[in-house]
Structure formats: C-alpha cells, structure tokens
Amino acid sequence: MSCHNIGPGLNEVVRMTISLFDKEQISRESAKKIIATCRVAVNWCDGNEGEATDYISNCRCGNCLKLVPKGEKLYSTWDLPRDFRMEKDIDEDRLRIAYDGLCEECFDDVINPFCDEEYDTEKLKKYIEDNTDADCYTSEGEHPKSNNGYRWVRGTDWFD
Numbered sequence: 001m002s003c004h005n006i007g008p009g010l011n012e013v014v015r016m017t018i019s020l021f022d023k024e025q026i027s028r029e030s031a032k033k034i035i036a037t038c039r040v041a042v043n044w045c046d047g048n049e050g051e052a053t054d055y056i057s058n059c060r061c062g063n064c065l066k067l068v069p070k071g072e073k074l075y076s077t078w079d080l081p082r083d084f085r086m087e088k089d090i091d092e093d094r095l096r097i098a099y100d101g102l103c104e105e106c107f108d109d110v111i112n113p114f115c116d117e118e119y120d121t122e123k124l125k126k127y128i129e130d131n132t133d134a135d136c137y138t139s140e141g142e143h144p145k146s147n148n149g150y151r152w153v154r155g156t157d158w159f160d
Contacts, residue, residue, distance in 0.1 A: 007051020008148045010038040015055045015143075015152070021065060028065055035062075035098035053099045054148050058140040062099040063106035070141025074101045077111075079128045079137070084119050 014035050021031040035053060043049035050057065060067055061074065068074050077100040102110055108121045115121060128137055146152070 003045050004048075006045045007042050007048050007054075008150055010042050010052040011054050011147050012153055013038050014053055015147075018056060018060070018065070018143075031065060032063075032096070032098040039099060050099075051148055055143055057099060057101055058144070059142055060101070061103035061106050062097040062101045063110055064103065065098065066103065068103050068139035068141065070139055072139050072141075073104050073107075073125070073137055074139045075104070075107045075125060075128050075137050076100045076132075077102065079132045080111075080124060081119070081127050081131075084114075084124065 017026070017031050017034045017038075020026045021028065026034075035056070038052040039049040042052040053062075056062075056065075058074070077097075097106075097110060104125070107125065111124060112121050115124070
C-alpha cells in the first residue's frame with residue numbers, strides 16, 4: 001500500500017531546500033543531494049518520485065539549480081531517444097543531478113560525455129523538441145503556487 005501524501009510532503013522539503021540555496025545558506029551540492037534524496041524516498045514509498053520535485057520541475061535546472069527564465073528550454077533526460085545509450089543508466093544519482101530537467105548549458109555538459117558519432121547534444125535536443133510537446137521542455141519561469149494541486153502546508157512560509 002502506498003502513501004499518497006509523501007510526494008507533497010517531500011515537495012515541501014524541496015521548497016525549503018531551494019529557499020535555503022537561493023539565500024546561499026546551503027551549497028549547490030548539498031541542495032542537490034537533499035532534492036535527489038526526496039525523490040528516492042517518494043519512489044521507495046509509492047513510485048511517484050516526480051511529486052517530490054514539482055516545486056522545481058517546470059522552472060529550475062536539475063544540475064545548476066538556476067531558475068530558468070520563462071520560455072527557455074528545460075530538457076528532460078526521460079525524453080531522450082530509446083536507442084541513445086549511455087555507459088551508465090540515466091540515473092540521477094549516477095549523473096549527480098537533482099532531477100531530470102536540465103537547462104541547455106547543463107544538458108550539453110551532462111549528456112555530452114555519452115555522445116558518439118550518431119548522437120551529439122544538438123541532435124538530442126532537436127529530437128526532444130520534435131518528439132515532445134513544447135510545454136514539456138519549456139520553462140514556466142516561476143515556482144507553482146500550490147503543492148501538487150494542494151495548498152502549501154501552513155507554517156512553512158516563515159522563511160520567505
């Protein structure tokens with residue numbers, strides 16, 4: 001039996017993590033580790049790991065954690081072609097990214113080591129753009145106003 005509250009609960013942790021990161025109270029690497037751990041925890045409980053990162057998934061890069069301006073690209077590693085093989089599985093822990101969305105610059109940095117004669121990062125970005133709805137790879141430029149469709153938990157806005 002799964003717990004459908006764990007995703008919104010850990011999304012609150014991601015929200016706090018990003019707030020601390022933006023205030024430079026924690027490092028980028030620490031923030032990435034906390035966010036990745038939230039995803040793993042939700043996956044362990046009910047498999048809906050994306051719920052843990054709803055706060056950042058449509059507006060922040062999973063590598064550099066920068067807020068990507070509205071309309072700019074935010075590519076998901078899940079949208080890569082099935083025949084694109086990497087030495088390792090596309091696994092955020094192994095790639096050392098917080099979650100699968102990457103800004104254009106980080107996409108190049110993270111994916112390029114796995115490219116070969118058939119695929120380079122430009123071909124992969126074009127593949128994603130040609131085979132994915134634009135809403136899926138375009139940043140919304142801001143954090144959501146709700147937590148997975150629910151209001152944010154009371155008492156967690158003291159840090160804003």
